[in-house]
Amino acid sequence: MSYRETRDLVTTDMSTSYHSLDIYIHFPFCNQKCAYCYIPTWRYTEQDADRYVQALLHEITRRRVDAAGRLRSIFFGGGTPSLLSAESVARLMEAICARYPLAADTVVTLEVSPLDVTLEAIRSFSKVGINRTSMGIQSFNEHVLRTIRRPHSPAEAITAVKTLREGGIQDIGIELMWAIVPFPLPTILDDLAVAADLPVDHVTTMWYDIYRPDVAGRPAPPAHHELTGKGYFYGEEAMIDVYEKATRFMRQRGFRRVATDEFRRSNLHVPAGLCLNGPALSYTGNGALIGYGLGAVSSIGPVVTCYDSGLEEYIADPLAPKNLQQFTPEELVWFRLIYDLLVPGCCERDEYVRFACRESAALDQWFDCAVKLGFLTRANACLTLTDRGAAWFNFSFGVENYNSMAEKVKRLFL
Ligand SMILES: C[S@@+](CC[C@H](N)C(=O)[O-])C[C@H]1O[C@@H](n2cnc3c(N)ncnc32)[C@H](O)[C@@H]1O
Ligand code: SF4
Numbered sequence: 001m002s003y004r005e006t007r008d009l010v011t012t013d014m015s016t017s018y019h020s021l022d023i024y025i026h027f028p029f030c031n032q033k034c035a036y037c038y039i040p041t042w043r044y045t046e047q048d049a050d051r052y053v054q055a056l057l058h059e060i061t062r063r064r065v066d067a068a069g070r071l072r073s074i075f076f077g078g079g080t081p082s083l084l085s086a087e088s089v090a091r092l093m094e095a096i097c098a099r100y101p102l103a104a105d106t107v108v109t110l111e112v113s114p115l116d117v118t119l120e121a122i123r124s125f126s127k128v129g130i131n132r133t134s135m136g137i138q139s140f141n142e143h144v145l146r147t148i149r150r151p152h153s154p155a156e157a158i159t160a161v162k163t164l165r166e167g168g169i170q171d172i173g174i175e176l177m178w179a180i181v182p183f184p185l186p187t188i189l190d191d192l193a194v195a196a197d198l199p200v201d202h203v204t205t206m207w208y209d210i211y212r213p214d215v216a217g218r219p220a221p222p223a224h225h226e227l228t229g230k231g232y233f234y235g236e237e238a239m240i241d242v243y244e245k246a247t248r249f250m251r252q253r254g255f256r257r258v259a260t261d262e263f264r265r266s267n268l269h270v271p272a273g274l275c276l277n278g279p280a281l282s283y284t285g286n287g288a289l290i291g292y293g294l295g296a297v298s299s300i301g302p303v304v305t306c307y308d309s310g311l312e313e314y315i316a317d318p319l320a321p322k323n324l325q326q327f328t329p330e331e332l333v334w335f336r337l338i339y340d341l342l343v344p345g346c347c348e349r350d351e352y353v354r355f356a357c358r359e360s361a362a363l364d365q366w367f368d369c370a371v372k373l374g375f376l377t378r379a380n381a382c383l384t385l386t387d388r389g390a391a392w393f394n395f396s397f398g399v400e401n402y403n404s405m406a407e408k409v410k411r412l413f414l
Helices: 003-011 046-062 086-099 119-127 142-147 154-166 187-196 236-252 311-316 329-342 349-372 387-396 399-413
Strands: 016-027 067-078 102-112 132-138 171-178 202-207 255-259 262-265 287-292 297-300 303-306 322-326 376-379 382-385
Touching (some): 016 046, 016 086, 046 086, 046 287, 046 311, 067 086, 086 102, 086 119, 132 154, 171 187, 171 236, 187 236, 202 236, 236 387, 329 349, 329 387, 349 382, 349 399
Parallel strands (some): 016 067, 016 287, 102 132
Antiparallel strands (some): 202 262, 297 303, 303 322, 376 382
8 A cells, every 4th residue: 555545544534444454462471570671571470461361352352443454463572472371372362363354374473482482382372373483582692691681591592493493383583682781792793693503584683772760660770771772882883883794694694684673584475564573663554553462552543552551550451542642644754754664665755755745845855865874775766774774773763762753753864
């Protein structure tokens, strides 16, 4: 669907069809708290997890969501959703599929922790519809893992990758982090070298985001974290340099960059516009993102909502999400632009300029400037981030930026 059509949908009827639907389900429990983690989580107990799943089922079956479209993906993220039983995943899948019919190629991802990966567990998850996993590893360096309080060793993570394959998972992703303060930046190059030798299909890499200690639910950061944000500890040029080296290395090893921070084996298909890194990048094109659970963001047309209060409040009333943002059509253009640029091949200049109406001159000026700075290239009408631009984009946007996203993008070059 083009931006012209999107514009018509946005300005006329909001309860309407989308090109695609992506569903994110959040499970906020873990067995431990890792030192760096910016996600509010609660200690796992079977009893709390059961109460939470009941609330999720209530939300999925009762919350009115005015969006129809082809179900492109379902992502069970966390927290540690591999602590869910296969029975609970089956009940959640049943509730989702009753409202949004599963397509033959719907990608259903479960985020897993290496310590939960047993052959038996993985076979049970496969049976109830999980066809992709994304495993949080962060690094293959023993010293880094111990320092950031990960519960697994490099050897356990490597064994888990092999078990996932044996257990029948077709599409295996892993998650690594760049720039873990205060370790040397090239640590990621060693980590990617290990990853490229493993039977993994997809590598998601996150820039280490030093969180703000004042946000509810997050622990105080380690003492050496005096700054917040992405990459300020190392400096932008050093970060861009290591990103370019890493991207070159991954290409040599047969991976292509399918989003700014995603590498996928070149021979593997990726559903149009879908970014496989959980929820955030499903914003591309005219997709609707529907989030269920505590902290899960929904983005439907120009409205972004989220339920971000405490666990007990959510369990007591899972139907009360709060509006984070309502974009005007002009703001929506800039907001979408960021997400479309993250995925190569998603951003068509002509459609933007037509859709943007009053903003079109500013948009063109923005594109020109980004091309001159070496952040963007044009091929026909398609605008694509260069490796340099992708690196820079990666650490320019943090999780807290929804509210000022449109304004911020404009300010970047104008
Ligand atoms: C919130 S975790 C959930 C998955 C799983 N529990 C795990 O341990 O990886 C999802 C991903 O968020 C990323 N993450 C968590 N805290 C982060 C931070 N401060 N900066 C950047 N990425 C972070 C990690 O890469 C992690 O793989
Ligand atoms: S990184 Fe994963 S396991 Fe660690 S606290 Fe965060 S959500 Fe839990």
